[in-house]
Amino acid sequence: MSAATLIPYTVEARPDTGLNNVKIGIWLFLASEVMLFGGLFAAYILLRNGAAQWPLGASILSVPMAAANTLVLISSSVTMVMSWASLVRKDFGKFRLFMGLTVVLGLVFMVIKSTEYRAKFHHELFPRTNTFLAIYFTLTGLHALHVLGGMVVNAYLWGPGSAMWKSEPLRFTNRVEAAGLFWHFVDLVWIFLFPILYLL
């Protein structure tokens, strides 16, 4: 009995929903993620409204580094979706290229982020220093954990996980699509974090 038989509807659509379980599952997970970040965005608004003074992000944080990271994440979103498109076109070589680039771009994002964090710690700016830095480190730290998680999954799909392409190509393509949806969500969160933390 194959794994595809044990876990139903990994490839074919369920008759009731018209969707396979992979897609339903990842979208439900992303909905919970929206609420996780939504709660923290609400906390940001509450803290900012309640503060007597609120610093301009650019006066403490590095806008060029954050802008570079935005461009890096957007690029990685494109390489991610291109890796999925390559599988639909049955071009495994291109999939490896684009997925590899996605992992590398994720790594570039993390290197820039850690450089930013190191500079803050060097100047003795910690989460305990003030409310702005507390919410900055909470939001960007949680986001960075998501980038890290996405990188681990993408690296697995690029490496050992890609063996599935030979035995169950459609199931593997769906896995890459689900990983891609998560990766785009991570990009989407950063698109909002960049202006609210660094520019306003």
Place this chain on the structure above:
Amino acid sequence: MTSEHAEDHPHAAHVDRHVRAYITVFVVLMVLTLVTVWVSTLRLGLRLAVTAALGIATVKASLVAGVFMHLSTEKKLIVLGLALTLFFFLFCLLMPGVSDMLNNRL
């Protein structure tokens, strides 16, 4: 599992059309990122700066969700589920402001 059962699986011909859209959206997102940074240097008032920054971010997010995440062509069930999530998300976001307004009136 055979491919004929994969009813919601895209075909290569559709993907070719998608790829052109991905490249276009990529360029637009890059330009909008630079526009966001440029607008932040204009020293607009806080209200206008917030509107501009969040307006551009919303356009960028819509492009990512609609094109990269295929929401524009996704099944109704997914879109409805997300609409419900968005309702609660906006409730979370607006709650602090509404609570401030009510406190000021009391």
